[in-house]
Amino acid sequence: MHNHNGWYPSDKGNPRRATHSQTVGVRGPVLIQDTALHETLEDFVFSTTLPRRIHTxxxxxxxxxxxxxxxxxxxxxxxxxxxxxxxxxxxxxxxxxxxxxxxxxxxxxxxxxxxxxxxxxxxxxxxxxxxxxxxxxxxxxxxxxxxxxxxxxxxxxDPERLWSLFAKYPEATNMLIxxxxxxxxxxxxxxxxxxxxxxxxxxxxxxxxxxxxxxxxxxxxxxxxxxxxxxxxxxxxxxxxxxxxxxxxxxxxxxxxxxxxxxxxxxxxxxxxxxxxxxxxxxxxxxxxxxxxxxxxxxxxxxxxxxxxxxxxxxxxxxxxxxxxxxxxxxxxxxxxxxxxxxxxxxxxxxxxxxNKQPNWSPASMVSSGNGRYVAGEIMRAEIPNPDNFTQATQRYESFSAKEKKNLANNIASGLVNARPNTQSAVLWHLEQVSPVLAETVRNQMLLYADPGKR
Ligand code: HEM
Structure with a gap:
């Protein structure tokens, strides 16, 4: 219940909350000096933290x-x-x-x-x-x-956006599987x-x-x-x-x-x-x-x-x-x-x-990695010597049961069918390196998805 000033006792942590803006007369206009109104609205606007950039x-x-x-x-x-x-x-x-x-x-x-x-x-x-x-x-x-x-x-x-990832990065093939x-x-x-x-x-x-x-x-x-x-x-x-x-x-x-x-x-x-x-x-x-x-x-x-x-x-x-x-x-x-x-x-x-509080934290509390190691070499931007993009993808695929293989092919085909032809070809080439059988099954499934009448 509010009193004659438009305030009423309210929720915990906020002992008094105005339920009316401060106006000239009953119908307004509202006064720009109404700091209670401003604080209430500002609290609302700033009550959320920014979302995480990923893992939102x-x-x-x-x-x-x-x-x-x-x-x-x-x-x-x-x-x-x-x-x-x-x-x-x-x-x-x-x-x-x-x-x-x-x-x-x-x-x-x-x-x-x-x-x-x-x-x-x-x-x-x-x-x-x-x-x-x-x-x-x-x-x-x-x-x-x-x-x-x-x-x-x-x-x-956007399927093209997603599938061009796997077309562009052969190293993503293990993750694809x-x-x-x-x-x-x-x-x-x-x-x-x-x-x-x-x-x-x-x-x-x-x-x-x-x-x-x-x-x-x-x-x-x-x-x-x-x-x-x-x-x-x-x-x-x-x-x-x-x-x-x-x-x-x-x-x-x-x-x-x-x-x-x-x-x-x-x-x-x-x-x-x-x-x-x-x-x-x-x-x-x-x-x-x-x-x-x-x-x-x-x-x-x-x-x-x-x-x-x-x-x-x-x-x-x-x-x-x-x-x-x-x-x-x-x-x-x-x-x-x-x-x-x-x-x-x-x-x-x-x-x-x-x-997040750690008592007595300071930058000096951070752990330094690798103290005592001797590291020397030419500065460069380079690929690692043994990228081996497909062996583990093949091993993973071969470890699947028949049903798991079937579902994998179906899951890939149902999405890849919506990508552009050159993206499809590049992904299928990567799948070919994993297993010719997988590539073939995906290709066949894609034909069915492209022509739902045949499914
Ligand atoms: C260079 C590669 C990566 C970058 C730039 C990156 C960046 C980020 C950023 C900016 C956040 C949000 C942090 C926040 O706002 O609190 C985040 C969250 C997260 N990242 Fe990464 N990340 C990378 C790789 C990885 C990898 C390899 C993993 C594997 C474990 C991973 C696991 C996570 C997890 C689990 C979260 C969510 C944390 C939470 O629940 O607050 N990230 N990452």
């Missing part, structure tokens, strides 16, 4: 990480020294190519970022749900993102894996370095859906995976993942047929087994999405002693761009926002 749509959850196995032999990071150490975590799941309206079941790369609030400081582990990336050099990434974005002319998805498999259409975030994609370095107390790739494994098992179901669910419930995550935790059902790592002696790079710092590659899990590290339990939902999730600022440069960067050319490009993005998005004081 997302959901958050909180909980704990428990170390289950000592990693002392490989890293001096304190929270990984002894089993049963416990660290609070914040997680944000996201959709790499998204806006706030992107359906959760869209063909997408899902982001899976974890902030570990350890006694030594904050460690951020940014993962994607597919293990490889489109390209192996950060300088190509803005172009990749523009290929994955809607048309700048009409803001509509992962991205157009059913693994990229997902209903529930409780059932995805997470991969660091980029290769990092672990360093132990004796200074010994290992290359490391991180893996999250969902304890509830991996599950995905096919393109048809994804399209149906996109209409039925575009926020299905956010709802599923929130509802599970709200019902008291914790969401759990195991953290594992693959470790490699950097000397192996000299003899491997591919470059272990190349983000378009995976490491063979027989030769580099997944070592168990710990377990994450997500059991708390956000109570304020804007403050606790939207303002989370993940940064691969938030490392700890014993956890470092490698020379991975994508990772090196990522070293400074996240804090730039966050200064722009959240303001220069983004590290003071409670979810």
């Amino acid at each position: 749509k997302g959901y958050g959850a909180f909980g704990c990480f428990y170390t289950t196995h000592s990693m002392k032999q490989y890293t001096k990071a304190k929270f990984l020294q002894t089993p049963n150490q416990q660290v609070p975590v914040a997680v944000r799941f996201s959709f790499a190519a998204s806006n706030q309206g992107t359906p959760d079941t869209s063909r997408n790369v899902r982001g899976f970022s974890t902030k570990f609030y350890t006694d030594e400081g904050i460690f951020d582990l940014l993962c994607n749900h597919l293990p490889v990336f489109f390209v192996r050099d950060a300088i190509r990434v803005p172009n990749i993102i523009s290929h994955l974005s809607p048309s700048p002319v009409n803001n509509l998805p 992962w991205f157009f498999s059913d693994l990229a259409t997902v209903k529930s975030l409780r059932h995805i894996k997470g991969y660091s994609v980029s290769t990092y370095v672990w360093r132990n107390a004796q200074g010994v370095r290992h290359y490391v790739k991180y893996h999250w494994l969902p304890l509830a098992g991996v599950k995905y859906i096919d393109q048809q179901e994804a399209q149906r669910l996109a209409c039925e419930d575009p926020n299905i995976s956010g709802r599923d995550l929130y509802d599970s935790i709200a019902k008291g059902k914790a969401v759990e993942y195991e953290l594992r790592v693959q470790l490699m002696n950097p000397e192996d790079a000299k003899t491997l047929p591919f470059d272990p710092l190349d983000d378009t590659k995976v490491w063979d899990e027989t030769r580099y087994p997944l070592l168990p590290v710990g377990r994450m339990v997500l059991n708390r939902n956000p109570v304020n999405y804007a403050e606790q999730v939207e303002k989370l600022a993940f940064n691969p440069a938030n490392l700890l002693p014993g956890l470092e960067f490698s020379d991975d050319k994508v990772l090196q490009g990522r070293t400074f761009i996240y804090s730039d993005a966050q200064r722009h998005r959240l303001g220069p004081d983004y590290r003071d926002i409670p979810v």
Whole structure:
């Protein structure tokens, strides 16, 4: 109920809120001096933070990480020294190519970022749900993102834009096979894996370095859906995976993942047929087994999405002693761009926002990677010596069941049919290098899509 001055006691944090503008007489005009009106409108206009440049749509959850196995032999990071150490975590799941309206079941790369609030400081582990990336050099990434974005002319998805990515970059062929498999259409975030994609370095107390790739494994098992179901669910419930995550935790059902790592002696790079710092590659899990590290339990939902999730600022440069960067050319490009993005998005004081706060943080707290290494060479811009763009794509394709192969071909054909003929030919040539059978199946499927009467 408002009093005669037009004020009324209101919501918490805002003890009095005007319900009438200040006017001359009852019908106005409204006075420009009405600061209450201006403040109310300004609060509204400035109440949202800028969206993330990529990974725009997302959901958050909180909980704990428990170390289950000592990693002392490989890293001096304190929270990984002894089993049963416990660290609070914040997680944000996201959709790499998204806006706030992107359906959760869209063909997408899902982001899976974890902030570990350890006694030594904050460690951020940014993962994607597919293990490889489109390209192996950060300088190509803005172009990749523009290929994955809607048309700048009409803001509509544009098949030619998307498919010319795979036509132009043969190194994206391994990603093509992962991205157009059913693994990229997902209903529930409780059932995805997470991969660091980029290769990092672990360093132990004796200074010994290992290359490391991180893996999250969902304890509830991996599950995905096919393109048809994804399209149906996109209409039925575009926020299905956010709802599923929130509802599970709200019902008291914790969401759990195991953290594992693959470790490699950097000397192996000299003899491997591919470059272990190349983000378009995976490491063979027989030769580099997944070592168990710990377990994450997500059991708390956000109570304020804007403050606790939207303002989370993940940064691969938030490392700890014993956890470092490698020379991975994508990772090196990522070293400074996240804090730039966050200064722009959240303001220069983004590290003071409670979810990002590290007590006593200063630039000197940042971990320096590679101290003591001797690095010398000619300065250049060059391709790596062993790009090997197709071998792993072939291995991946050959590992699929008959049904998975069929769905892959169908998923590719249903999109590629809408690209221009020269783009189609270039992509088909890349598929030919993966498997002549795959290329042939896609070609045949495209004929059916081009002439729906025959389907
Ligand atoms: C040079 C390559 C890359 C660039 C320039 C880049 C840039 C960015 C930017 C600007 C953001 C938004 C940050 C923010 O506003 O807070 C972001 C978010 C993200 N990036 Fe990257 N990225 C790159 C590669 C990768 C790779 C290889 C991964 C694989 C794990 C990755 C995973 C993520 C994730 C998971 C997020 C979402 C973080 C969140 O939930 O807030 N990015 N990236």
